[in-house]
Amino acid sequence: MLAQTPPMGWNSWNTFGDNIDEALIRDTIDVFVNEGLRDAGYTYVVIDDLWAADKRVNGRLTWDTAKFPNGIKALSDYAHSQGLKFGMYSCAGTHTCGNQLASYGHEEIDAQTFAEWGVDFLKYDYCHVPAGVNGPMLFRRMGQALRATGRPIVYSICEWGTNKPWEWGAQAGGHMWRTTGDIADSWESILDIGFQRQAELAPYAGPGHWNDPDMLVVGMYGKGNVAQGGCTDAEYRCHFALWCLLAAPLMIGCDVRSMNQTTRDILLNHELIAVNQDPLGRQGYRVGQVDYAYEIAETWAKPLLDGSIAVGMFNLGKRQQRLVSAPWESLGLHPERACQVRDLWTGENLGVFTACFSAHVASHDVTMIKITPIA
């Protein structure tokens, strides 16, 4: 069974766009192993758009030999030899968003080709769809074609929320579906895509079928393909914490070859990753929201399998420091219930509390805790 917890990995698009080649992918695979990303759970190394040759050969997609002289199968084999999974990209239209050949009318042969290359993950985009063609049906076609190959391939529907894919993505065979347009490396984009656009989507996610608020921009600092000003370390913490609470796929988008220590500390925080990967598989939801003048605070909660609750307390406004609260009653806990509270960023046990936990949170930062009822 695929994607029983949200898929984790890396995708070439956010930083590299067109600047992809064999060496980059091999280096990224090596870094995944050497920096502990693989062992932290990041599994799927995915090549996004702009990998293909200009013509089909015997009806089949093939690769740009300038970028990939040894071919895609060799890269896939290398990923597998390193204990990783390998992902590719195509599109439901006649051409990809980068104007390369895509899978419209070739769904079955392309699914077969990807399966033969040892592909474990397919991101399937939505550009250049012929006018009047039913979008969800195109995604259903590719989902059916992938399943019929017999190879377990995670199917990542990249339809940008156009036709509410959360309403049909799972039935189309999707394991995850983008809910919005592309993320950018900016605080405004994180606020829009993450905090504003995901809150209503929690009931559509679960093991094997996840809402996808797009890939991570953690560690990009304004460099790369989707750069747009960049974020502060604290803003990247908010971004990662929310994606963990949302049970969102965690697809790294930065250049992992040059991560700084802060980026490592965020992406490799095992306690936050455990929230994201909790086997109960419930997407977190907003339990509290304060919004007046320049003060904006939100509290999000995610129930975990062991009976504890992960809680993110966000100061999204401009006030430098703000008290943010998580009252027990909002979490389904009796106010008298004694609970252990643990800081998930630091791994520090903060003590036993009843009724409510509150924390001073800096502007554009987050306190991330786990609340565990004491037996």
Place this chain on the structure above:
Amino acid sequence: MLAQTPPMGWNSWNTFGDNIDEALIRDTIDVFVNEGLRDAGYTYVVIDDLWAADKRVNGRLTWDTAKFPNGIKALSDYAHSQGLKFGMYSCAGTHTCGNQLASYGHEEIDAQTFAEWGVDFLKYDYCHVPAGVNGPMLFRRMGQALRATGRPIVYSICEWGTNKPWEWGAQAGGHMWRTTGDIADSWESILDIGFQRQAELAPYAGPGHWNDPDMLVVGMYGKGNVAQGGCTDAEYRCHFALWCLLAAPLMIGCDVRSMNQTTRDILLNHELIAVNQDPLGRQGYRVGQVDYAYEIAETWAKPLLDGSIAVGMFNLGKRQQRLVSAPWESLGLHPERACQVRDLWTGENLGVFTACFSAHVASHDVTMIKITPIA
């Protein structure tokens, strides 16, 4: 992990209502073993409302000793000794729907009591909730209390669709939630609850969290607590086939001690059960609907893990015989794709088809097939 496929079992309510006792539950457990229900996947034997004593003892719910002289734990132990799981019932209000004591304000102690009794499944109803109290919060409370016991207990939210539990039931810790009021043993009830009220709910279901269109009335033939005219054998086939396509929990509601052969044939059809229990865990959806004059036909499809598609072709109208179709294109299949078609009721392979499969279906009956693309 609980309820990774829809829970299967039996519940006392539909046939027995208040007429429950220790002997009935033990006999039902024995029939589950001897008639092959257990081995077919029916696991949970659940006592519904009207089991409790009039007073709490030391703050705890206790049983009606006239009905259960040896107590609940002895029954639970007996179920477990026979390789089955054991379920109980309570209610989010002050009293149950049958006016017995319920769990409002006692959620934690009651969850603990059920855990100590070895309960594996809790149906949690919605009667006698104090005015002004937030319903979803009450279900969240019990979900949190159950999880905090540390015992794996399937949490069945019985809120009748009042507050759209599909939008918050999974986040409340529910593994399934009723979507409507109670089913009755009648064709009109199956049409209303099954065919009309479930079609929009498919995206909310998945492994660990299922829509529940209520328990089965197959084999009741107008007898018992929710009797209302009864159904024909063909109507029971439609009911069971649709519940399998919906990935609905399959909770038997008839008296299993006196099933006739038709009831056995329906409830024990392994190929239909396999559709319900398919590990991909996608709820089926309506792919075609014809409704004019007295002719009503519907086609429902459920994608399966192995790349095949289960399809139910229903003649819901009064025309004695009607051709019902499943065109490939509506299923995400290329029209040219050759597919094996198998009759799931009979286990007969019907041959290889392209483009479309059509069948003559009698009034209020169903043809249930599996379509498997040939490699």
